[in-house]
Amino acid sequence: MKEVRVRFAPSPTGPLHIGGVRTALYNYLFARLHHGKFLLRIEDTDQSRFVPGAEEYIIEALNWCGIHYDEGVGKGGPYAPYRQSERKEIYKQYAEQLITEGKAYYAFDTPEDLDKMRERIKDKGNAMAQYDAFTRGQMVNSLTLSALETQQRLNSGEPYVIRILIPENEEIVVNDLIRGKVMVDSSRLDDKVLFKSDGMPTYHLANIVDDHLMKISHVIRGEEWLPSAPLHILLYNYFGWEPPVFAHLPLLLKPDGNGKLSKRDGDRLGFPVFPLRWTDPSTGEVSSGYREAGYLPEAFINMLALLGWNPGTEQEIFSMQELIQAFSMEKVGKSGSKFDPEKAKWFNHFYLSQ
RNA sequence: GGUCCGUUCGUCUAACGGUUAGGACGCCAGGUUUUCAUCCUGGUAAUAGGGGUUCGAUUCCCCUACGGACUACCA
Numbered sequence: 001m002k003e004v005r006v007r008f009a010p011s012p013t014g015p016l017h018i019g020g021v022r023t024a025l026y027n028y029l030f031a032r033l034h035h036g037k038f039l040l041r042i043e044d045t046d047q048s049r050f051v052p053g054a055e056e057y058i059i060e061a062l063n064w065c066g067i068h069y070d071e072g073v074g075k076g077g078p079y080a081p082y083r084q085s086e087r088k089e090i091y092k093q094y095a096e097q098l099i100t101e102g103k104a105y106y107a108f109d110t111p112e113d114l115d116k117m118r119e120r121i122k123d124k125g126n127a128m129a130q131y132d133a134f135t136r137g138q139m140v141n142s143l144t145l146s147a148l149e150t151q152q153r154l155n156s157g158e159p160y161v162i163r164i165l166i167p168e169n170e171e172i173v174v175n176d177l178i179r180g181k182v183m184v185d186s187s188r189l190d191d192k193v194l195f196k197s198d199g200m201p202t203y204h205l206a207n208i209v210d211d212h213l214m215k216i217s218h219v220i221r222g223e224e225w226l227p228s229a230p231l232h233i234l235l236y237n238y239f240g241w242e243p244p245v246f247a248h249l250p251l252l253l254k255p256d257g258n259g260k261l262s263k264r265d266g267d268r269l270g271f272p273v274f275p276l277r278w279t280d281p282s283t284g285e286v287s288s289g290y291r292e293a294g295y296l297p298e299a300f301i302n303m304l305a306l307l308g309w310n311p312g313t314e315q316e317i318f319s320m321q322e323l324i325q326a327f328s329m330e331k332v333g334k335s336g337s338k339f340d341p342e343k344a345k346w347f348n349h350f351y352l353s354q
Numbered sequence: 355g356g357u358c359c360g361u362u363c364g365u366c367u368a369a370c371g372g373u374u375a376g377g378a379c380g381c382c383a384g385g386u387u388u389u390c391a392u393c394c395u396g397g398u399a400a401u402a403g404g405g406g407u408u409c410g411a412u413u414c415c416c417c418u419a420c421g422g423a424c425u426a427c428c429a
Contacts, residue, residue, distance in 0.1 A: 011429050046428055111427075128356050128425075161427050179359070188357055196427040203429050227358060227424040248359085251422070255365080258421060306378095310367055314377050333367080335360050336422060343366065343379045353392080 004036025005217045008062075008069070009207070011043045012054035015278035015287065016061050018339070019222065019252040019261060022304045026249060027220045028067045029305075029327040036217070040072030041210060042083045045200045052281050055083075061275040065297050066320055079214045084206050091201035094209050094239070095162040095194050099142075103238045104194060106160045107131075107141040108153055130190035133168050162195035164204075164235070172230040177218075177247035177329045184230040192231055204228065208235045211244060220247045220329075223336075224260075247329055250308050251336040261339050263287060271341035275300065295344075299351035303344045307337045317350065 008024040010016060016024075031038035040062070042055055059074055071077025081087055098104035109117075117139065118129035129135075136143060141163070142150040154160065170186040194205040201209070211219060226248045236243035252261045255269060266273035266287065277289035290300050302318050310333075311318075311326045318326065 009429095013429075043429065049428065107427095109427095114427090130425080159427090163427095182358070184358070190425080193427050198427075200427090202427070207429090222423090223359070224423055224429090230358095250360080253422080260422080306366070308366090312368070314368080316366095316378060337367090338365060340365050340379065346379055349392090 002217055003215075004031060004034035005039070005215050006031050006036065006220055007039040007041050007072075007211070007214065007216055009041040009043050009210075009221075010058055011046065011049070012051060012058065013046070013049045014051050014054055014280075015274045015276070016058045017261070017263065017273050018275065018304060021061065021065060021067075021275055022252065022307060023220065023222055023249060024062060024067050025065070025301060025304055026309070026327075026332070028069075029324050030218065030220060030329065031070075032324040033327050037070045038068075039077065039079075039214065040069040040075070040082065041214070042073045042085075043203065043206065044083060044085045045196075045203065045206050047085070047198070047200065057276065057278060064291055065275060065301055067301075084201075084210065087206075087210065088200065090213070091205055091209055092195060092199075095201065095205060098164065098194070098238060099162060101238070102165070104162050104164050105142045106150060106154065107139065107163045107191075107193075108145075108158055108160050109140050113140065131163065132166060132190045133187065136163075136191055159197040161193045161197050163191040164194050164231070164238075166191050166234070172233050174226075174229045174233055174246060176226075176229070177245060178250075178332050178334060179226070179248060182226065182229070186230070186234065189231055189234070192228075204231060204235065208232055208239070208241075212236070212239070212241045216244050218245045218247060220249065223248045223251050247332070250333055252307060253336045253338045255339050255341060265339075269341065271344070290344075295348045296351045299348040300344075302351070303347040307339065308333050 006027045008027050010020055028038050044050055069075065071079065072082045095104060117135055121129040131139065166189045167186050172184050172186055174182040176182055192204055193202050195201050229246055233243055253259065254261050254265050261273060263273055272288040272290050272293050274287055274289045275291060277292040278287045301320060305318060305323050306316065309331055312331055
């Protein structure tokens with residue numbers, strides 16, 4: 001059997017929230033259960049959203065939780081570097097390879113051009129405004145420009161992006177460990193930007209390239225990524241690489257009302273949504289953390305593990321070792337879980353009295 | 355709007371065609387505790403709705419409703 005290699009790949013755009021911690025935890029449990037490797041990769045391809053201290057926070061939080069990684073930022077490993085900003089040179093050649101093979105193209109449209117196109121489509125009563133087979137022919141790109149003009153624009157240093165060329169009417173199948181077969185018609189996808197005008201790759205390109213280069217066997221991530229999984233599969237196909245096995249985890253929801261759990265809910269309902277206290281470097285705003293609120297990491301992890309997964313027995317108290325042994329992706333639920341601060345308190349109370 | 359995912363007590367969930375639908379949190383009641391908390395005991399409460407399939411549906415299929423995610427040169 002192929003070696004299990006999984007990764008947790010957060011963006012350093014702020015403190016890691018409990019949903020992220022749970023994703024890291026499930027990756028860790030899965031890796032340990034299969035005697036594989038768990039790595040930490042920092043996806044900092046958006047320089048405009050970089051937040052100082054966020055990366056350090058993520059590492060400290062994982063440490064406090066007892067979620068130890070084998071390779072990654074701050075630790076090194078055979079596939080270093082593990083910070084995407086330091087791997088910048090790697091990505092462009094892959095994007096260009098796709099262009100050479102006719103699977104991607106240069107686009108010179110300005111943000112204003114894109115806005116205009118979207119408005120135009122909206123006015124026509126069509127709600128979906130995508131850069132796709134229906135619109136790409138009207139835009140400024142290497143598909144509509146002559147080879148000579150494209151080359152001239154490139155040579156003159158005009159800003160450009162590289163977009164994937166999505167095929168028409170191709171059924172893409174995502175085989176998900178949690179959701180089963182998910183089928184999507186490629187015509188629904190849009191020509192996503194793979195390489196940005198600032199010289200950095202987008203998430204989609206960097207993620208696929210790195211997962212392949214780092215020999216990731218299973219991609220275990222939040223459900224918010226399910227809609228882009230077909231694009232990722234297509235990218236693996238384009239490169240001729242074997243895709244990893246996917247597992248999209250259900251989301252953590254607000255305790256009351258509806259929607260994804262957010263930082264605001266913690267402030268509003270009076271419970272931490274972060275493992276450790278965080279002070280926003282730009283506003284000075286402080287967000288509470290479980291560690292500072294007196295929670296034991298064992299209680300915090302135990303509580304998180306049971307949010308979206310269950311052992312199939314009536315056991316509720318688990319040490320990290322027990323979690324590793326009991327964990328199974330088949331037992332991960334399909335629906336989102338509302339976070340319950342009361343249950344979190346109960347777990348901590350239990351561990352505190354031990 | 356479109357695409358995709360989902361739906362068992364208030365909440366987290368078990369039951370992978372046959373159970374009095376189980377457990378935990380919360381809540382309520384009683385007991386213990388000098389008091390509060392703890393702790394113990396008991397109780398409360400659910401298969402979204404409608405069609406099928408089947409001898410039999412929580413479980414399989416379809417429709418509806420509801421919820422969620424995504425729909426950026428963000429991840």
